[in-house]
Amino acid sequence: MDISYILNHLGEDREHYFNAVAPPIIQSSNFCFKDVNSFRLAIENESKMPIYSRGCNPTVTILRKKLAALEGADDALVFASGSAAIASAVMSCVKGGDHVICVNKPYSWTTALLNDYLVNYNVTTTMVDGTHTENFEKAILPNTKLIVLESPNTFTLELQDLEAISKIAKKHGITTMIDNSYSTPLNQKPLALGIDIVVYSGSKYFGGHSDLVAGVICSSKERIHEIFSKEFMTLGAIISPHDAWLMLRGIRTLELRVNRSAESAQKVVNHLEKHPKIEKVFYPFASKNEQLSLAKKQMKQGSGLLTVLIKAKSVEDIETFCNSLKCFLLAVSWGGHESLIFPICAGKAPYTLPWNMVRLYIGLENPEELIADIDNALDKI
Numbered sequence: 324m325d326i327s328y329i330l331n332h333l334g335e336d337r338e339h340y341f342n343a344v345a346p347p348i349i350q351s352s353n354f355c356f357k358d359v360n361s362f363r364l365a366i367e368n369e370s371k372m373p374i375y376s377r378g379c380n381p382t383v384t385i386l387r388k389k390l391a392a393l394e395g396a397d398d399a400l401v402f403a404s405g406s407a408a409i410a411s412a413v414m415s416c417v418k419g420g421d422h423v424i425c426v427n428k429p430y431s432w433t434t435a436l437l438n439d440y441l442v443n444y445n446v447t448t449t450m451v452d453g454t455h456t457e458n459f460e461k462a463i464l465p466n467t468k469l470i471v472l473e474s475p476n477t478f479t480l481e482l483q484d485l486e487a488i489s490k491i492a493k494k495h496g497i498t499t500m501i502d503n504s505y506s507t508p509l510n511q512k513p514l515a516l517g518i519d520i521v522v523y524s525g526s527k528y529f530g531g532h533s534d535l536v537a538g539v540i541c542s543s544k545e546r547i548h549e550i551f552s553k554e555f556m557t558l559g560a561i562i563s564p565h566d567a568w569l570m571l572r573g574i575r576t577l578e579l580r581v582n583r584s585a586e587s588a589q590k591v592v593n594h595l596e597k598h599p600k601i602e603k604v605f606y607p608f609a610s611k612n613e614q615l616s617l618a619k620k621q622m623k624q625g626s627g628l629l630t631v632l633i634k635a636k637s638v639e640d641i642e643t644f645c646n647s648l649k650c651f652l653l654a655v656s657w658g659g660h661e662s663l664i665f666p667i668c669a670g671k672a673p674y675t676l677p678w679n680m681v682r683l684y685i686g687l688e689n690p691e692e693l694i695a696d697i698d699n700a701l702d703k704i
Contacts, residue, residue: 324392326509330575334388348568349373349381370551378556382564386571390529393508393574394521396541398548400555401567405524406432407560408538409502412522413437415550416469416498419445424462425471426453428479428676430502430524433471453483454614460491472501472518474621477657478630478682480505480605482614485621489517504528504658508541509581510623520546525562527658528626531573531580535566580660580687584627587690591683592629594694600701602679605630627685628657633704635679638668640704645681647700650693657684662693 324333340347354373356362365372373379383401391399402408413436417423425437427450437448451458459470470492474483485501492499500520501513507528513521523529525537538560540550555561562570592606604611606629607618618625635641645653651664663684667676685693 326393326578329389329392330577333392334385346382346385346568346571348564349376350564351380352376369556370548376564377559377561378551380561380564380567382571383562383567386567389571389574390539391541393577394541395508395512395514396521396547397544399539399541400547400551401525401562401570402538402540402555403560403562404536405430405502405504405522405526405538406436407558408522408524408540409433410436411550411554411558411560412500412520412540413441413469413471415546415554416500416520417441417446420466421446421468422464422466423448423469423471424459424467424497425450426473426476426481426483427451428476428481429471429473430477433473433502437471453488454481456484456487456491459488463491463495463497467495467497470497470499472499473505474501474503474511475505475607477505477628478605478676478680480607480628480630482607482617482621484617485513485516485518489519492519493517505626505628506622507577507581507626509578510585510626511621514541516621519543524658525570526656528577528581528584529574529658530570531576531659532569533656533659533661535569535573537562537566537570581626582624583687584685585624587688587693588625588627588629588685590690591685591694591697592625595629595631595697598698598701600634600704602632602634605632628682629685630680630682632677633679633681633701635704638678641666641668641679641681643703644700647703648696649699650688650696651683660687662686662688 365374369378387399449462451462472483499518501518503521504524504527521541523539525539592609595601595604608625645666651662654663665682667674667680668678
């Protein structure tokens with residue numbers, strides 16, 4: 324299906340809402356029926372027919388159709404946050420006594436879910452270096468039910484060989500899941516590589532304007548129905564119709580924004596790889612990346628997110644660098660229109676990653692201006 328059709332027209336039955344170009348925000352919690360039989364039919368098909376907006380809302384339904392089509396999935400669910408989507412996807416795959424394998428250094432709340440929360444229910448997790456595919460096979464136990472991936476991950480940007488890992492998992496009857504927020508379905512298609520469940524932070528590129536928080540799960544019709552019937556409906560971590568509408572508006576320009584961000588980031592990476600005050604650049608398509616061939620194999624391009632190790636003598640040097648930037652905002656998250664910076668040293672010591680590591684998100688500003696700003700800040704240390 325053509326991407327421009329998905330972004331601009333799929334699911335938008337405009338004749339049903341006064342031929343409005345933009346879809347409506349159906350800001351209703353409840354929906355009524357003309358007779359008992361119609362009511363019964365809706366109850367039997369609650370994942371597709373609106374009864375109560377905790378389950379199905381017409382504005383959210385339009386968004387679900389677009390997200391599933393972008394991913395090449397049968398269906399999608401939209402949650403109130405990325406962490407809610409991750410938790411629901413994981414919990415749909417495991418029960419007490421099961422074992423999970425997870426790539427090292429995933430999103431912080433994925434780590435918290437697996438290592439701090441699910442242990443209370445006798446679910447254990449083995450964290451592995453995902454850059455070596457054999458580590459996944461070595462970690463498999465008789466009770467392993469799920470492999471959790473994040474390729475690239477969102478700080479040190481290591482990749483995993485998705486196709487190879489999916490083959491190992493299928494051989495052992497294990498479900499695979501990936502957080503694909505970095506790439507979006509435009510730049511990486513995990514389902515086509517054999518992965519079973521794809522999750523996203525919708526707050527990032529899907530929203531694109533730093534004005535909403537959301538999460539997404541994409542998978543087969545059967546899996547989505549199962550998650551809808553259990554985790555989605557039980558936990559109730561739903562997106563509001565208004566936020567769903569904001570994401571619909573955001574993804575109109577998804578392709579333009581993702582491409583602009585990636586192209587600008589590549590220019591920044593090419594420049595920083597040669598900078599005397601940069602020790603290392605972490606980016607899938609960096610010329611010195613040891614996994615560059617894998618990136619080219621399973622990704623179309625990078626995104627706007629990159630990380631650098633700065634040749635600094637102290638935390639104060641890193642603070643000086645960050646505080647000297649004019650075009651970057653000090654903030655968490657990424658994927659919006661604005662460029663951001665996140666230094667590891669903003670957290671509490673002892674740090675889990677090197678104190679001189681700084682993550683940059685390249686937004687929609689002029690890349691030459693961003694490069695000049697970075698150079699000026701590096702000159703201060």
